[in-house]
Amino acid sequence: MTLAVIAVYMAAVLGVGALSHRLFSGTGEDYFLATRSIGPFVLLMSLFGTHMTAFALLGASGESYRSGIGVFGLMASSSALVVPAVFLFVGTRAWAVGKRFGYTTQVQYLRDRWDSDALGLLMFAALVALVIPYLLIGVLGAGLTLTDVTGGQVPTWVGGLVVSAVVMIYVTYGGLRGTAWANTFQTLVFMVLGAATFIYVVNAMGGLGAAMQRLAAARPDLMVRGDNFTPIQYLTYAFIPLSAGAFPHLFMHWLTARQASNFRVTVVAYPICIAIVWVPSVLLGVLGNLDFPALSVPESNSVMVRLIGFHAPALLAGLLGAGVFAAVMSSLDSQVLALGTMFTKDVVNHYGYDERMSDRQQVMVGRLFVAAILVVAYLLSLVTRTTIFAMGTWSFTGFAGLFPIIVAALYWRRSTKAGAFAALATVAVLWSYYFVQGWGLLDYTVGGTGVMPVAVVTLASALAMVVASLLSKPPDRALVERFFPPAT
Amino acid sequence: MRPLVYGALALLFVIHTDVWLWNDGRFILGLPVGLGYHLLWTAAVVGVLWLAVRHAWPEELEAAAERNDAGGQ
Numbered sequence: 001m002t003l004a005v006i007a008v009y010m011a012a013v014l015g016v017g018a019l020s021h022r023l024f025s026g027t028g029e030d031y032f033l034a035t036r037s038i039g040p041f042v043l044l045m046s047l048f049g050t051h052m053t054a055f056a057l058l059g060a061s062g063e064s065y066r067s068g069i070g071v072f073g074l075m076a077s078s079s080a081l082v083v084p085a086v087f088l089f090v091g092t093r094a095w096a097v098g099k100r101f102g103y104t105t106q107v108q109y110l111r112d113r114w115d116s117d118a119l120g121l122l123m124f125a126a127l128v129a130l131v132i133p134y135l136l137i138g139v140l141g142a143g144l145t146l147t148d149v150t151g152g153q154v155p156t157w158v159g160g161l162v163v164s165a166v167v168m169i170y171v172t173y174g175g176l177r178g179t180a181w182a183n184t185f186q187t188l189v190f191m192v193l194g195a196a197t198f199i200y201v202v203n204a205m206g207g208l209g210a211a212m213q214r215l216a217a218a219r220p221d222l223m224v225r226g227d228n229f230t231p232i233q234y235l236t237y238a239f240i241p242l243s244a245g246a247f248p249h250l251f252m253h254w255l256t257a258r259q260a261s262n263f264r265v266t267v268v269a270y271p272i273c274i275a276i277v278w279v280p281s282v283l284l285g286v287l288g289n290l291d292f293p294a295l296s297v298p299e300s301n302s303v304m305v306r307l308i309g310f311h312a313p314a315l316l317a318g319l320l321g322a323g324v325f326a327a328v329m330s331s332l333d334s335q336v337l338a339l340g341t342m343f344t345k346d347v348v349n350h351y352g353y354d355e356r357m358s359d360r361q362q363v364m365v366g367r368l369f370v371a372a373i374l375v376v377a378y379l380l381s382l383v384t385r386t387t388i389f390a391m392g393t394w395s396f397t398g399f400a401g402l403f404p405i406i407v408a409a410l411y412w413r414r415s416t417k418a419g420a421f422a423a424l425a426t427v428a429v430l431w432s433y434y435f436v437q438g439w440g441l442l443d444y445t446v447g448g449t450g451v452m453p454v455a456v457v458t459l460a461s462a463l464a465m466v467v468a469s470l471l472s473k474p475p476d477r478a479l480v481e482r483f484f485p486p487a488t
Numbered sequence: 489m490r491p492l493v494y495g496a497l498a499l500l501f502v503i504h505t506d507v508w509l510w511n512d513g514r515f516i517l518g519l520p521v522g523l524g525y526h527l528l529w530t531a532a533v534v535g536v537l538w539l540a541v542r543h544a545w546p547e548e549l550e551a552a553a554e555r556n557d558a559g560g561q
Contacts (some may be wrong), residue, residue: 207516
């Protein structure tokens, strides 16, 4: 039954991808950016679906199982403010500059903005290196989920393979429009199924109020932040959602908007979507302690699946599996498409083949890169073993560190390429240092102070950008006026 | 209106770290108060963002995007 539900779901996703292909015009602009024609609702759903991944559904419930209700404030509510603010202040500006200059990727913009090929190349390397672990979160999450919902009957490698294959088909076939449509469908699926699962399981546990009271009696430490979190950790963790401002896949989705006003719905509705997904994840994770009081760290990532297996019929387990697959694929598709687009635009086109390639050939190259990236990500997932939560946090830390570079490009006329290089070098050095120090430690903070590395990396990156820009020669006036035209 | 909206967003950021409820084990609406607070806080964020898109929207961006003197990619 479980596998049948998941198979039906996969077929439905492929159907949505095929449907979107009917609108495909065959041009590169259509494949890579859906001809900048996406409306407000699809923009909201595709941005939210892209941003939410197995990290929210599995990582958050696992972390809540271990650390309690404070996970919502630590990760979800801070995103509810920071991410829409990033869309409002950064996304809309990026959309405007993208539309005006015809950009498809961040690297195209940053290379032009500071007139530096080398900077573009380094940004390309940094972005690709940081997206890879983020991709792995999805592939690993899919494998773990399929194994869990089938009671261990299906090995872990199968789930990742199925997800990678389905994503490969509809992304190579439908491009960004197919991705946006499939994301919209999948986001609705995982929001509705998540809510339905939550209601069913909580009712089976005797109702939310009664279950929480029982848990409060047994594990009062999970009902408060207490020693599980520190205020400074809360404050500095709020830097993590700044990563949304540097994700290449979100950047591409911003550029698909038909007009700037299409962001309005996204900005207002985003916190509501976050609450709809995260509250059930956190509560189910915490409540898992009632039925499964002694799970190890890796086991706790599947606490939600275990709860459903314990309380609900196989149909619901299948639906939850479909919901997790939806969350996984709605991120994975955009990430691989963004990487495929970057390889096509920032490497193949930029370094010599722009004039020699037709639109059709560019689309073909983009498709080949998407397929190759998925194969590599899947193979890496077979040899990677770590907690989903830890992988996500390190990837987000790197992206948040790049955020000051994006902000300076969009807002600061006096910023220079020396500033951008300095910021990038600072992120590379600090991120590597903290990664080596903290890898494998679930609760790593800077020197044990409670300060999350992301805050240090981001602030140091901003400082490096400001100091190096001010110490270097001001940028050419013509270059500045190109991107900040005088008022007419 | 923009300074007011931006100030409200900054205030929300400051009161996100609710140290005054850190060890409070009471319940509100069937939820631990540490979670209930953050749900109410999220609702407040929605309200302020609604004000932002109504009264502090960067209208000038549509015109900037349509400028034809760009000469980019």
